[in-house]
Amino acid sequence: MLLFFVMIALSNGLCIILSRAINGRLALVRNAFYASLINHVIGFIFLSVITLFASSTFAIDVTNIPLIAFLGGVIGAFFVVINSYVLPLLGVTFTTVLAISGQVISSVVTDIIQHGLPKNIHLQLLGITLILVAIGLRYIKKADQN
Known part of the structure; x- marks a missing residue:
């Protein structure tokens, strides 16, 4: 099922x-x-x-x-x-990555507001940091191509 x-x-x-x-x-x-x-x-x-x-x-x-x-x-x-x-x-892929990144970040913030700081906040913050780094790398790569 x-x-x-x-x-x-x-x-x-x-x-x-x-x-x-x-x-x-x-x-x-x-x-x-x-x-x-x-x-x-x-x-x-x-x-x-x-x-x-x-x-x-x-x-x-x-x-x-x-x-x-x-x-x-x-x-x-x-x-x-x-x-x-x-x-x-931006194209389908980059738009999707940005939208999903926004969803993940706002989900973490919403959970913190509703339920307080979770025990694994450091892992969630690490995940957000990795998302932002990935977006930054994509942006830098795109800027270099132009």
């Missing part, structure tokens, strides 16, 4: 990269906000159709949804706009 979930997670990674590449191309045609708009409109239509067929009731009571829950959509929109903007400039 674990293998099934691992395969789903790997498929998710594939979808993220394909989505970034497609949105990056679309951003070159128009701009990043247009790419994000198209991405979200098509996503909304797709999820609406899936939801209509997948569940027997489609009633949504927005009065019971906490206001902060809507922040995820705003953050998601920024995520798509930012990726659509930087991907044509």
Whole structure:
């Protein structure tokens, strides 16, 4: 059963990269906000159709949804706009490395805020340092090529 979930997670990674590449191309045609708009409109239509067929009731009571829950959509929109903007400039691989690095760093900070300093903070800080060094080396290599 674990293998099934691992395969789903790997498929998710594939979808993220394909989505970034497609949105990056679309951003070159128009701009990043247009790419994000198209991405979200098509996503909304797709999820609406899936939801209509997948569940027997489609009633949504927005009065019971906490206001902060809507922040995820705003953050998601920024995520798509930012990726659509930087991907044509930095490429798929470097954009992905930077995005994952940002996720790792912000995850460590979030865990510290929520749970205090972990016992293995030195390992987490070492991991963040290695990420930053790797990004720096990539940046230096790219600057040397120009």
